[in-house]
Amino acid sequence: MEAGEKLGFLPGDLSQKVDPYLRPLYDALFEMLGFEKVEKLIERNVIEVAPLAYMRGRTLNDAFIILDESQNTTIEQMKMFLTRIGFNSKAVITGDVTQIDLPRNTKSGLRHAIEVLAEVDEISFNFFHSEDVVRHPVVCPHC
Template sequence: MAKRPARHHPQSKSNSVIALYPTDNSWHPLGEDEDGEAGRDKSYMRKVRPQSEGQKQLMEAIRTHNLSVALGPAGTGKTFLAISAAVEAFDEGKVSRIILSRPAVEAGESLGFLPGDLQDKLAPYLRPLYDALSDRLGGKRLRACIADGTIEVAPIAYMRGRTLNNAFIVIDEAQNCTYGQIKMLLTRLGWHSTMVLTGDPDQTDLLPGLSGLADIANRLRSLPDVAVVDLAESDIVRHPLVASMLTVL
């Protein structure tokens, strides 16, 4: 007797298997836009204005000094203002390249277990810098500048042994650098270059006593050619709740 053909029941949505993680959730600075259109540029900020007195002081310090240190809590615009100044200097022809760096402390020793090459491993930890650049340049131009090398985003370890001439250098999250690392970074400054260090000494991920940012900043305050700007909770430009939480946390 012939077998009765099995009926095909389309799988209902309630019984379907939904992946908890997408099969390809990797993010790359040279990849496509979030809407999948690599050639389409998005809106970006053309002009940045200070939103507080502290931000005004920081913007003036960066404009008039080759080395500036911006200290303050999260949300005060330290990184964004530094990157904005870098983009403006680049657009005006004052520098020929932009170099951004931050420590990948939160990655720890786990980098070796992440898939991909070194750039793929570090991309998630450097993404805050790419996000700020994209806000100022737009995604299409950012990809072009990274591809031709005029914008470089790299971990701290890549700075050793280099002399950075005719460049605008931003060192982000400097509170996660040791005294020796910051000293090494400061000595990378070359001719016709500007460097900005940003960080919050009270928010380090290092073990107690290892962060060198506060010590370095206090030592640099005595130099007339270096600007050290202290931002406060009153300079926070994120949601008002952020400033309120920082008073009790």
């Protein structure tokens, strides 16, 4: 869920509105840690899964932050996310610039961040290639 997207027009409460967007993250957490452990960590506020739209105005100190599917952020959204990173925090930003779904003539925030931040010593980029992709052969026969 991008910053700037309108949730008010979607039916249901906030949880029902954002759950479809966050489901892949929950699925990955459940697969790695198990359902019960994830539920306990969420209850204790050790893990928080939130849409990008709700990061505005926050500062995330002492945190490990993951921005997933960032190829679909705008430059403004990426800037907003990067300025949320607080003291003693680390951020991992994932995305695939070959899968950008933004409207025509809208530059990806991920592409822009790569261009602007490439020479910053404290920032590292890891680029994966087709041989690094792990997918079932049915969905990716050439991976």
